[in-house]
Amino acid sequence: MCKIQKDKFLSEEQVVNKMNEELKKLYKTVILKNNNEPFAFEKREEAEVVLEAYNQICGDRFRLFFEIENDKIVNLSFHGFGCAISKASTSILVKHLEGKSLIETKDILKSFLNVINPEGIKEENIEEDFQAFEAAKDFPGRSKCATLSWDALKEYLEEK
Amino acid sequence: MIDPVNIRGEFPIFINNPDLIYFDNAATTQKPAMVIDGIKDYYENHNSNIHRGIYDLAASTTKKYEVVRQKVADFIGAPNEQSIVYTTGTTAGINLVASSFLSHQLQAGDEILISAMEHHANLIPWQMLCEAKGAILKVIPINQDGTIEKPLYKALLSPKTKMVALVHVSNSLGTINPIAEMIEIAHDHGIPVLIDGAQSVAHYEIDVKALDVDFFVFSGHKIFGPTGVGILYGKEEHLKKMHPINFGGDMIKNVTFKKTSFLDGPQKFEAGTTNIAGIIGLGYAIDYLNQFDKKEIQKYLKHLRTYAVNKMLEINGLRIIGSINNGNNSTDQAGSIISFVMDGIHPHDIATILGVEKIAVRAGNHCTQPLMDFLELPGTTRASFTIYNTPFEIDKMIDALKGIQQFFN
Numbered sequence: 001m002c003k004i005q006k007d008k009f010l011s012e013e014q015v016v017n018k019m020n021e022e023l024k025k026l027y028k029t030v031i032l033k034n035n036n037e038p039f040a041f042e043k044r045e046e047a048e049v050v051l052e053a054y055n056q057i058c059g060d061r062f063r064l065f066f067e068i069e070n071d072k073i074v075n076l077s078f079h080g081f082g083c084a085i086s087k088a089s090t091s092i093l094v095k096h097l098e099g100k101s102l103i104e105t106k107d108i109l110k111s112f113l114n115v116i117n118p119e120g121i122k123e124e125n126i127e128e129d130f131q132a133f134e135a136a137k138d139f140p141g142r143s144k145c146a147t148l149s150w151d152a153l154k155e156y157l158e159e160k
Numbered sequence: 161m162i163d164p165v166n167i168r169g170e171f172p173i174f175i176n177n178p179d180l181i182y183f184d185n186a187a188t189t190q191k192p193a194m195v196i197d198g199i200k201d202y203y204e205n206h207n208s209n210i211h212r213g214i215y216d217l218a219a220s221t222t223k224k225y226e227v228v229r230q231k232v233a234d235f236i237g238a239p240n241e242q243s244i245v246y247t248t249g250t251t252a253g254i255n256l257v258a259s260s261f262l263s264h265q266l267q268a269g270d271e272i273l274i275s276a277m278e279h280h281a282n283l284i285p286w287q288m289l290c291e292a293k294g295a296i297l298k299v300i301p302i303n304q305d306g307t308i309e310k311p312l313y314k315a316l317l318s319p320k321t322k323m324v325a326l327v328h329v330s331n332s333l334g335t336i337n338p339i340a341e342m343i344e345i346a347h348d349h350g351i352p353v354l355i356d357g358a359q360s361v362a363h364y365e366i367d368v369k370a371l372d373v374d375f376f377v378f379s380g381h382k383i384f385g386p387t388g389v390g391i392l393y394g395k396e397e398h399l400k401k402m403h404p405i406n407f408g409g410d411m412i413k414n415v416t417f418k419k420t421s422f423l424d425g426p427q428k429f430e431a432g433t434t435n436i437a438g439i440i441g442l443g444y445a446i447d448y449l450n451q452f453d454k455k456e457i458q459k460y461l462k463h464l465r466t467y468a469v470n471k472m473l474e475i476n477g478l479r480i481i482g483s484i485n486n487g488n489n490s491t492d493q494a495g496s497i498i499s500f501v502m503d504g505i506h507p508h509d510i511a512t513i514l515g516v517e518k519i520a521v522r523a524g525n526h527c528t529q530p531l532m533d534f535l536e537l538p539g540t541t542r543a544s545f546t547i548y549n550t551p552f553e554i555d556k557m558i559d560a561l562k563g564i565q566q567f568f569n
Binding site: 027035057058061081135139145 | 514523525529538539
């Protein structure tokens, strides 16, 4: 016979505290801040490149808008809907890639994706913004949220 | 009376995980010891292939296996076991009806009618059939409260309609559709009806004979049984006319290099060695469920749902999808599934955080993407209850939801 052990459960206050402890790893300030105040979050009617990052499993869908001028990514913005992690990671992408050359972009992409890759070797001097997403790899099904827009951009640049 | 704490004790997963709060019963239920032990007993004491063996073990296993057919028939009020086809699940049952029953009679320009709240399993097989035959898939719209638009249902039925396929209880909204009435209306037009009972059969009394339904499908794993088994009930007159679509051993009367004749009964759809352990496990699941009075189950689940809904609606910015679920009076049309959204917080973030609290809920489109598009939602968080859930567990979820709100603001 298995009785529900009430003392195993926490009070609302304890839940909030525990949640803050365990989840602050996943939802670091960086993620919550970028979710609430995303960088260059604007829909554009026209852009040279409109890239769609779509996760068919959960329905998250972002569009990246940008131009490539003199081998540099410029006027980068994004719009769409997704969870806190996918939205924040797209915001971080926009923040870090605006004005970067295509060669620099490839390095930055690699560096970010390496943070979430469970087999990735930890690099030194990783951007704090990137490091915030590290915990996503410990949550089943959530690492795709962190890499959604980054994968889409990587794929675009590789095919280009 | 339903005693959830005692019931919980019959499920080994809760003994092994005492702090697990499992609210994902619409996806799959946990399994009682009776089912797990039954399957173990089959493999340890009875394992042999059915129908073919002459030795005692094979004969007794065949009996064990075929007894379940009668058990299922009794469970859903079917006239006899000859109308019960073993499948691999709800999806397989619908595909079988689409390919074997409807495919041969469907002409270009004919119509199949489904509702806007169908699971992909009760949508795509019909859509594929329509594409292949040049037929048209028509969809009954739903109201904002998550109920079917009955006047439009009647209006959409036409002489071209060759099949109506409806979900009994919506897996996304919890709406209970008035299937008895809807079947009667379809039959007034001479149209056969398939009912997807995946979400209803565990909790509601089903009487396929009284419903006069043509086909009724469900899965074992959503009624405390194992995965990989399901049931297609079909009126015998239909099953007799249907041609098998899978061919092989164990379904034949006579085979020569020139010609094969098939068995007459449901076995003609069960080519090859089936999931014998699973079918036997399903039999135990039905035995398990038969211990309870379905009216008591519904009474208890109504209590749980009302309790949860009232507490959830106290949370600012939380909205329950399909308002049929709100308030205390609409209980006849709402099941034990609650889909909700929270302002500014994505369903996946909610489910991740609840997951950290060992509260298992589902987030996403619940295999009803067109329904989510209709509701203009990217997805919802869904809590679905059954007989081992308690108000105490709901309190824990409410606390966690309040915590999530604080966390994100």
